[in-house]
């Protein structure tokens with residue numbers, strides 16, 4: 810099962826097992842990883858599941874779709890590696906993925 814690591818602003822690292830077909834947001838929420846609020850439940854309508862994808866993973870994770878890119882504008886402290894974690898599907902290729910949670914959501 811793919812493993813995903815979440816690192817918070819304090820540098821605390823939490824790794825979770827994420828079944829293929831889940832989203833990165835679901836993997837965080839279902840494992841009580843702090844720093845991801847996901848107010849809209851994964852509908853790409855809140856931007857409170859914002860994460861920063863670690864640079865080596867950017868290409869594998871891919872670019873946001875237009876709807877996600879529009880919603881990302883509502884995230885605070887947007888960076889070039891910003892993604893909405895509810896729009897990143899867990900698949901075997903992302904095993905080992907590392908994302909950072911922002912200082913605050915929304």
Ligand code: FES
Pocket residue numbers: 834846847848849850851852853854855856857858880893894895896
């Ligand atoms: Fe709302 Fe991702 S959970 S946009």
